[in-house]
Amino acid sequence: MEINEIRQIVSWLDEVDIYSIELTRAGTILRVKMSNEAGPFAHRSACANHDLPEAQAVASDGAVTVTAASVGVFLRVHPYRASPLVSEGDAVQKGDIVGLLRVAQLLLPVYAPQGGLIASVMVADGAAVGFGTPLMALKRSISNDSETGGQRNGN
Amino acid sequence: MTQDKLSEPLRISLLGTTAILFEAPGLLDLHNQRRIWSLAREAETWPGIREAIPGMTNLMLTFDRPPKDPMSLDAALREAWNAAGELALEGKLVELPVSYGGEFGPHLHDVVAYTGLSVDEIIELHVAPLYTVYALGSHPGYCYLGGMDPKLTVPRRKTPVLSLPGGSVSIGGVQTGVSASAGPSGWNTIGRTAMSFFDHERAEPAVLAPGDMIRFRVERVLA
Amino acid sequence: MIEILSSAALSTVQDQGRDGYLRYGVGTSGAMDRIALTVANLLLGNSSDAAAIEIPIFPFRVRFLEDTAFALTGADCLATLDERSILPWWTVQAKKGQVLRLGSPAVGARCYLALAGGVDTPMVLGSRSTQLRGEFGGFQGRNLRKGDVIGAIGPHAAQAKLSDAGMPEFGVEPPNFFLTSPSPVPPGDAEATVVRVLPAGEYDCYEAASLEAFWREDWKVTPDSDRYGYRLAGPTLNSRSAIEKRSHGIVPGVIQVPHRGQPIIQLRDAQPSGGYPKIGTVIEADLWRIGQTRIGSRLRFVKTSYEDALSALAENERYLDKVANLVALYRSSLLTT
Numbered sequence: 059m060e061i062n063e064i065r066q067i068v069s070w071l072d073e074v075d076i077y078s079i080e081l082t083r084a085g086t087i088l089r090v091k092m093s094n095e096a097g098p099f100a101h102r103s104a105c106a107n108h109d110l111p112e113a114q115a116v117a118s119d120g121a122v123t124v125t126a127a128s129v130g131v132f133l134r135v136h137p138y139r140a141s142p143l144v145s146e147g148d149a150v151q152k153g154d155i156v157g158l159l160r161v162a163q164l165l166l167p168v169y170a171p172q173g174g175l176i177a178s179v180m181v182a183d184g185a186a187v188g189f190g191t192p193l194m195a196l197k198r199s200i201s202n203d204s205e206t207g208g209q210r211n212g213n
Numbered sequence: 214m215t216q217d218k219l220s221e222p223l224r225i226s227l228l229g230t231t232a233i234l235f236e237a238p239g240l241l242d243l244h245n246q247r248r249i250w251s252l253a254r255e256a257e258t259w260p261g262i263r264e265a266i267p268g269m270t271n272l273m274l275t276f277d278r279p280p281k282d283p284m285s286l287d288a289a290l291r292e293a294w295n296a297a298g299e300l301a302l303e304g305k306l307v308e309l310p311v312s313y314g315g316e317f318g319p320h321l322h323d324v325v326a327y328t329g330l331s332v333d334e335i336i337e338l339h340v341a342p343l344y345t346v347y348a349l350g351s352h353p354g355y356c357y358l359g360g361m362d363p364k365l366t367v368p369r370r371k372t373p374v375l376s377l378p379g380g381s382v383s384i385g386g387v388q389t390g391v392s393a394s395a396g397p398s399g400w401n402t403i404g405r406t407a408m409s410f411f412d413h414e415r416a417e418p419a420v421l422a423p424g425d426m427i428r429f430r431v432e433r434v435l436a
Numbered sequence: 437m438i439e440i441l442s443s444a445a446l447s448t449v450q451d452q453g454r455d456g457y458l459r460y461g462v463g464t465s466g467a468m469d470r471i472a473l474t475v476a477n478l479l480l481g482n483s484s485d486a487a488a489i490e491i492p493i494f495p496f497r498v499r500f501l502e503d504t505a506f507a508l509t510g511a512d513c514l515a516t517l518d519e520r521s522i523l524p525w526w527t528v529q530a531k532k533g534q535v536l537r538l539g540s541p542a543v544g545a546r547c548y549l550a551l552a553g554g555v556d557t558p559m560v561l562g563s564r565s566t567q568l569r570g571e572f573g574g575f576q577g578r579n580l581r582k583g584d585v586i587g588a589i590g591p592h593a594a595q596a597k598l599s600d601a602g603m604p605e606f607g608v609e610p611p612n613f614f615l616t617s618p619s620p621v622p623p624g625d626a627e628a629t630v631v632r633v634l635p636a637g638e639y640d641c642y643e644a645a646s647l648e649a650f651w652r653e654d655w656k657v658t659p660d661s662d663r664y665g666y667r668l669a670g671p672t673l674n675s676r677s678a679i680e681k682r683s684h685g686i687v688p689g690v691i692q693v694p695h696r697g698q699p700i701i702q703l704r705d706a707q708p709s710g711g712y713p714k715i716g717t718v719i720e721a722d723l724w725r726i727g728q729t730r731i732g733s734r735l736r737f738v739k740t741s742y743e744d745a746l747s748a749l750a751e752n753e754r755y756l757d758k759v760a761n762l763v764a765l766y767r768s769s770l771l772t773t
Contacts, residue, residue, distance in 0.1 A: 137609055138512040138524050138543075155523070158607075163614065163755075164762045165525075165607040221682070226637035229717035230745045231687040234637060241682055266458045266685040268709055273685025275458065279746060349461045350683060350709030353570035357683050357709075368680060369711060371695040385711060386680045393461070396569050397664070399694065399712065411460070413560050413572040419460040 121197040122171055126187040130159040130166070134183040137165075142183070148176045149199055157193060168193060175199045221270075223294075225287050230279040235290045236271040241387060243359055245270040246347045247299035250423055254300065255293050267348040267423060269357055269388060302424025304346070309391065309406040309427060311340075311382050315435025317405035320370070324384060324401050327367045332434070335403065338362045339382075339389070339429060346425040354393035354411025354419045358427060361389040373399035380405045382429070391427075406432075437504065438551070440584045441497040441535065446662070449555050449574035449586070451487040453704070454563035458685060463708040465565035465573070468492075468663060468727030469546055471611050472510040474756055476550035478763050479507040479527035479608065481595045486554025487564035489580070491547045492662075494540040498549070500530040504588055505552040505595070508536075509610075511544025511728060526607035544728040553589030568663070568705055597771055604770055608763065611724075614755045616748075618722070618738045625654040628734035631722040634745055636690065636714035638679055646673040646697075650715060654734040655699070661731050663705040668735060672697035679713040686710050689718040701726060701735075721748035 126132065134142040134157055144156045150170040157168035177195040181187060223238035235252070237245050249267050256274055257265035263275040280286050313336050314321045324335055344358040351357070361384070369385045374397060377383075381392040383400035392398065393410035406429075410420050421427075440447075452473065453466025467473040467490055477486045494513060500506075505527065508515055512524035516537050522528060530536065538547055557564050557575050566574025575586060591598075598604065618630045642650070655668040673693050686692070690702045692712035701718055702710070703726065718726060719740060729735060740748075 136523050137613055160609065162762055163609045163759050164766055165523075165609060166766075167605055224637060227634060227717070227742065228636060228685075228687050228714075229634050229689050229719050230742065230749060231689065231717070231720050232685065234684055236637075236682070236684065264456055264458050266708070268684035269682035271682060271684045273458075273687075273709075275685075275687065279749070281746070283742060348683075348709075349459060350685065351461055351707045353460060353462045353567065355461045368678075369695070373694065386682070388683060388711075394569055394571065396707075399710075411570060413567075413570060418457070418462070418561060 121177060121195055123192045124168060124171060124194040124196060126159060126189060126191045126193055128159055128161060129188050130161040132181045132185050132187045132193055133158040133160055144176050146176050146178055150176060170196060225290055227283060232273050232275045233286055234271060234273050241270050243345055244299060246359060247301055248297045250302055251297040251300035252293055268350060269347055304422055304425035306426045308430055309408055310430050310432035311404040311406045312432050313404035313434045318403040320401035321403045324367050324403060335365060336431060336434060338365055340431055344427045346421050346423050348423055349419055352394055352396055356390060356421050358389050361387060363387060367401050369399040370401060373397050377402055380407055382406055437501040437585060437587045438498040439501055440580050440582055441499055442495060443582050444496060444580040445493045447489055447491045447580040448566040449487050449557050449564060450490045450566060451485055451564045454561055454565050457561050458708045461708060462567060463706060465567055466704050468704055469510055469724040471724045471752060472548045475608060475759055476507040476509040476548045478760050480505055480550055480552050481767055482550060482554050488548045488550035488555060491538060491549060492545060494538055496538040497535055499535050500532055502532050505529045507550040508547060510547040511541035513538035513541045513547045523607055525610050528605040545730045546727055551588035552591040552595055556587035556589045598767060608759050611755050615751055620736045620738050624736050625734050628654045628736040629725050629729040630736045630738055631725050632719045632740035633716040633737040634719060634740060634742060636717050638713035639715055641675045641679055642715060643674045643676055651737055651739055654736050657729060657731050657733055657735060659731050663703055665703050665706050666701040666726060668699045673699060675713060681711045681713060683709050683711045689720060689723055690714050691716045719745040719748060721745060721752050
């Protein structure tokens with residue numbers, strides 16, 4: 059971890075209302091605590107629009123968990139809108155915005171890492187989340203399975 | 214029916230947090246206007262002032278950043294006014310040929326009705342003076358003129374007209390002026406002239422400036 | 437570069453306004469919602485004087501003739517880029533050939549479409565704002581029309597680097613959630629836009645009943661309302677005696693009362709001077725709220741003090757500073773990974 063990165067994290071902390079942050083990277087643990095009450099803006103890896111590393115935990119049946127790529131507040135609904143971006147049972151395509159991560163006034167998109175159905179939403183609208191918090195479970199739609207000619211593992 | 218009070222008291226008022234308006238005491242005359250020009254030259258150098266815009270014996274100062282204490286600006290204006298001498302700007306003389314009445318002067322008959330003067334008398338009174346450009350405003354290149362005969366005073370219209378063509382020669386209250394482009398107007402239009410008053414490609418885009426003089430000439434009169 | 441596909445009535449190119457030419461009769465013009473314009477530029481990393489397109493009439497469609505990053509702020513116009521829904525107060529990269537469609541907003545009146553680097557029209561007298569009366573500035577000094585092709589200045593080095601890194605798509609929370617909304621006393625129409633007003637020069641010339649009505653009424657925004665001014669309908673405001681003012685400078689926000697007694701709020705394209713009596717001035721900090729008020733809806737005035745008006749301006753600036761800092765940090769974080 060380079061000094062510039064640390065400077066950057068500190069300046070984010072200063073900007074946002076978060077108090078402390080702990081980052082682990084390649085065997086190094088960085089802990090920063092602000093002397094005033096403030097909030098963290100965890101280092102977020104840049105991703106090109108639709109090359110999305112947010113799919114973690116690929117289960118044996120091809121379901122994926124969408125996790126938070128940053129500390130922030132998870133939003134299911136855009137502040138200007140009435141209905142959630144997605145609901146359980148909705149079909150989504152890879153790259154669809156399924157939620158938002160609010161970091162102070164910033165709204166960062168949470169993408170569907172692959173096409174499928176929203177199986178469940180684990181976090182309530184407005185809940186604080188940390189880096190890696192599971193947000194949603196996405197499962198392959200039945201039509202996808204048949205298109206892939208039964209390449210599911212297990213079962 | 215009312216006429217303008219001839220002499221006004223000194224007034225200073227805020228226009229929100231964006232500007233302050235200084236209205237000079239006394240008559241609407243060239244002596245006072247010259248002092249306004251002088252006050253403008255002084256006030257535009259003050260910190261926090263974006264622009265000093267003369268009006269008809271008044272001055273608006275727009276703010277770069279609104280002052281925390283507008284009362285001290287109020288005091289500064291009063292002091293500067295007391296110290297202001299007459300700035301005798303004298304510019305060029307321009308003659309404008311005017312077509313009076315008919316389609317060019319849709320409100321000429323309202324002026325007749327209000328003043329009790331005939332069309333000929335109105336035109337004669339309008340072309341007689343040498344008008345001084347007191348200030349620019351209203352729209353790009355528009356000149357507010359001083360020197361109109363008070364017999365031609367007609368109040369602004371109850372409801373502004375949504376569009377009048379450029380070159381319209383009008384009377385509003387005790388003032389007369391010529392529009393530089395098509396647009397709405399609350400004044401009484403008595404004629405039209407053809408002239409270019411504004412060129413946006415020039416660094417000093419207005420053709421006329423405070424201190425210049427205008428004479429109207431009768432080109433023709435439509436019934 | 438974009439091509440206007442719809443009739444685009446009343447859409448114009450605007451920046452923050454043209455300052456310094458009031459003494460030539462040139463009003464400032466500029467965006468009706470300057471906060472929305474500022475944020476649109478911040479989202480793209482544009483310089484603060486970049487111009488954008490102000491859109492007051494919907495639906496509105498443009499086709500991107502080149503890959504271009506854009507931002508959309510102001511009213512939520514349920515935008516789509518080809519088939520994809522675009523969130524409000526958002527920036528995203530458009531590909532050549534894609535069509536952006538703005539629908540009618542349910543709330544709010546104007547959208548701002550900003551392009552990477554800013555709209556490329558000539559600077560005239562120091563600004564790219566459209567001077568409609570003088571027929572100069574903006575896009576050929578006029579409202580936009582179907583078929584117009586408008587260029588973008590294009591990304592500067594840092595913006596281009598970000599595009600190459602994979603242009604981020606993100607947004608910000610609109611100002612309504614940060615800024616204190618003025619509250620009228622007594623409360624009136626809950627749907628009315630509430631704005632703070634400072635009494636102006638001729639305030640004391642009005643009858644007590646008229647002043648009471650001025651502060652109490654939910655004024656209706658009539659169809660004759662536009663960038664020049666918002667003409668309001670409601671009780672007749674009577675001065676104690678007739679007022680004839682000498683022509684004097686005015687600024688956006690000044691509320692004039694012509695002889696008929698119905699107030700007009702002078703706005704961005706208003707004449708820079710006038711002679712009608714002024715009952716009050718909508719504070720500069722709240723002009724954006726008027727920019728987002730639709731024809732046919734209502735406006736309510738709340739009396740404020742000069743100090744509170746300054747506080748409101750400071751609050752607007754705090755919101756914009758926060759957004760600027762956050763966006764800059766976020767954009768630079770993407771470059772360093």
